[in-house]
Structure formats: C-alpha cells, structure tokens
C-alpha cells in the first residue's frame with residue numbers, strides 16, 4: 087500500500103512565504119533536496135518549510151522549521167503566527183502554545199480577523215548566546231572586519247538572539263545598499279559561527295523603524311518576524327526607541343512590544359493562500375483548494 091499524500095497549507099505573514107505540512111498523524115521527513123526543489127520558483131515557492139508534529143510536552147503542537155536551503159533552524163516568528171492561526175482555528179480557542187527548538191511560544195487571537203500575536207520569549211544579548219565567535223562585552227555595537235567591498239559604509243551592527251541569530255546595521259536609507267550582494271557575505275562572516283540573519287534598519291521616530299532583511303538560508307524576503315523583533319529590541323537598547331514600535335518591512339507592518347517581563351510580543355497579519363498535497367515518493371505537489379482553511 088502506498089504512503090498517504092502529505093497535506094500542506096500555503097500561507098504567508100506579510101509575504102514571508104511558508105508551506106506548512108501537517109505531520110501530526112503521518113510522520114514526514116522531506117530530504118534536503120526535495121525541500122530546495124519544492125521551495126523554488128518551479129515548486130510551491132516558500133521561504134520556510136514548516137512541519138507541525140505532535141507535541142512532546144503536552145502543548146498544542148510542535149513546530150519544526152527548515153529554511154529554503156534545507157537547513158533546520160530554531161525560530162521563525164511569522165510562521166509561528168501562521169501555525170497559531172491554524173491551531174486556534176482547530177480548537178476554537180483564543181491562544182495556542184507551540185513547542186519549538188527555541189522554547190514554548192504562545193500565539194494569541196487579537197480579535198481582528200487574520201491578525202495574530204505571538205510571545206517570542208526573551209531576547210538574548212550575550213556574545214556566546216547569539217552566538218559570536220569572539221567575546222564582546224557590549225553587543226549593542228560589535229566591530230566587524232568587513233572586506234573592502236562594503237567597508238566603510240557598513241559597520242558596528244547590533245547583535246541579538248531571539249531564538250535565532252541576528253545582526254542589525256543602522257543606516258539612513260535601507261534601500262541605498264545592495265543587500266542581495268553583501269547579505270550572503272555577512273551571513274557567512276566568520277564572526278557568526280552559526281551564520282546570521284542580516285538586517286538594515288532605519289530609525290524613523292521613537293515608535294517606528296523601517297527594516298530590510300537578508301535571511302540566513304533563504305535570501306531577501308518580504309518580511310522576517312524575528313528580524314523585526316531583533317531590530318526593535320536593539321533599537322530600544324540603544325535608546326533610539328520606546329518599548330513599543332511599528333516595524334515596517336517590505337511586506338508590511340509588524341507591531342513589536344518589549345514588555346516589562348522581558349518578553350517580546352509581535353503582532354501582524356497572516357494570510358492563508360491555498361492548500362494541497364505532496365506525493366511522499368516523487369515529491370510532486372498539487373494545489374487543491376484556494377481561499378479557505
């Protein structure tokens with residue numbers, strides 16, 4: 087008897103695109119080359135492949151994250167909001183707790199359709215926690231040796247871990263730099279032993295930032311939720327912003343609040359696009375339904 091087809095939903099958070107597989111009843115383990123093919127232009131097309139599995143801690147579900155390059159990573163803010171939306175839709179509840187490699191994360195229904203919040207937990211700033219390859223006492227600004235192509239225009243990024251590693255460069259104009267060219271160089275800079283997500287951030291006011299991100303393992307994306315959180319808390323630590331900001335990404339706005347209990351809340355829109363199936367043997371996929379969950 088042939089294995090059952092793998093069900094997936096295509097969703098996005100501000101254009102940050104996901105294929106979300108449901109492996110709660112039938113285990114799914116897609117090989118790296120299948121993830122790369124399905125994620126590309128001729129495949130389903132996604133930034134991350136998300137797998138929902140049964141929780142091992144008795145919470146609503148476990149979520150695993152693979153970047154489009156096939157590598158498994160710890161955190162994805164926008165996908166956590168999408169998975170929260172799925173789980174709350176199933177339970178009819180107002181919140182869902184999701185087990186991730188970055189810890190237990192809780193998603194909330196905001197009461198506005200398709201606007202979902204998630205508690206991303208506590209940011210970490212220690213050089214070993216980010217991680218960085220060498221000691222830095224103050225990660226609000228780290229000195230990097232950057233090759234002649236981009237130096238001296240980019241320097242002294244802030245470094246933050248919000249489940250995954252981020253470096254944020256403070257600039258006057260996020261569109262004035264060729265992020266597609268130097269993003270991969272910085273992602274693989276030896277100071278980041280686990281590579282890093284690279285953002286350009288402009289401070290618009292005490293309550294607004296504009297951010298563009300080169301995502302580790304993916305490339306330029308329309309939005310990166312953890313980059314929005316990392317940029318917001320870095321701006322707050324540097325004294326640029328208040329404790330709640332609107333972060334405008336190419337795909338739209340996210341509200342980020344760093345609460346007094348040190349937890350970072352992220353709120354924004356999600357979108358269900360269509361659902362479909364993947365053949366577990368050939369990895370051929372087809373869309374089966376549009377516009378309804």
Ligand SMILES: N[C@@H](CCC[C@H](N)C(=O)O)C(=O)O
Nearest residue numbers: 162163164250302310311312
């Ligand atoms: N799109 C994500 C982040 C996904 C993981 C990231 N590329 C990494 O490698 O850490 C988000 O919304 O946070």
